[in-house]
Amino acid sequence: MEKVRVIEIKESIFADNDREAERIRGDLKAEKTYLLNLMSSPGAGKTTTLLRTIEALKDEMRIGVMEADIDSSVDAEKIAVTGVKSIQLHTGGMCHLDAGMTEQGLKEIGTEDLDLVVLENVGNLVCPAEFDTGAVKNAMILSVPEGHDKPLKYPLIFTVCDALIINKIDVLPYFDFDMEKVVEYAHMRNPNLKIFPISAKTGEGVGAWADWLRAQVKGWNEA
């Protein structure tokens, strides 16, 4: 098993999270580092999607991953195997990360030699959506077994994200999941949402997602 560095992050002391998040984005811009905040339910496939994303992009850019969890370091161990820089953040029971907590992670991982850092947020469709982490963009994963009605029940996360990955399309035949409906409901919440149906297991569809992320990182770091 890979040894990973585990950082216990503390709840942020900043009263004004949005201002703190803007400051972090300013620092990242100056350092030419793109931070992506990746959110989803527990078990939607954030880590497996990240492994595929790393595979697609690691020869073109220097990637770092911050795995946030309440407990365990199983995710950071899986990422460490790929050779990219990774750390495990423990939130001490907290259900989300705010800007101050994210910054603690960024300092620990060290962004000066990284083009892209992905923050894998705590598995939760509610609370993480309420806090600007300082990321350049937010992305979320909805997996086929969760059902196509999720944009109706968890509206906020669909409105704050720029990209929606629909994962586990390899099991579409075994679930009553209506792809047309989920696209309709998601665009009802956010007409500009980019939607990428993928299977992180088989690799199907990952190319289009990686293309979007590549263009994002280039646009931010070269502008």
Place this chain on the structure above:
Amino acid sequence: MEKVRVIEIKESIFADNDREAERIRGDLKAEKTYLLNLMSSPGAGKTTTLLRTIEALKDEMRIGVMEADIDSSVDAEKIAVTGVKSIQLHTGGMCHLDAGMTEQGLKEIGTEDLDLVVLENVGNLVCPAEFDTGAVKNAMILSVPEGHDKPLKYPLIFTVCDALIINKIDVLPYFDFDMEKVVEYAHMRNPNLKIFPISAKTGEGVGAWADWLRAQVKGWNEA
């Protein structure tokens, strides 16, 4: 589509949630009503499991269901079709229910003619576990597609529950889900946890779960 009553519940004003929860349990005991708090990730199958549970128990006891969601009333509409008393609670963005919010629901549904009330909590493995709702017992659902590592990542919810339903066993062949490991990890968090593997879709395993719940309700209401 069934018409359902939607109640906007407000964040509780009680400083001492635990004392409030104890008071609610006292009232329920006096009224011979058993309250079950059912928790899970988004899309684990709470509503479908409830439909099966109602089917198994509705001829033996009077059942009510409180569906809690941030938005939409799709779940309460599904429950209403069964003919049991049901209401939809909207949490106004809140990620969980506390005792005071639960009591608002109980007052709206009216417990005097009900033997069993099920509170379907907001889909979230983190925050709902932190609040005693006043329920007699807590149960949770983990679904096969979420993966067997969840007790490692979300420890608290496994410790506060008395019953763990493992749903969607009909799709076990299509996922890398290790049933022995999930039982081991869950019992590591809570050695007394009763575990019920089921498929709410096919009905497999629902009998054992319904037997447990029936015994619970009888024990509480007749004691």
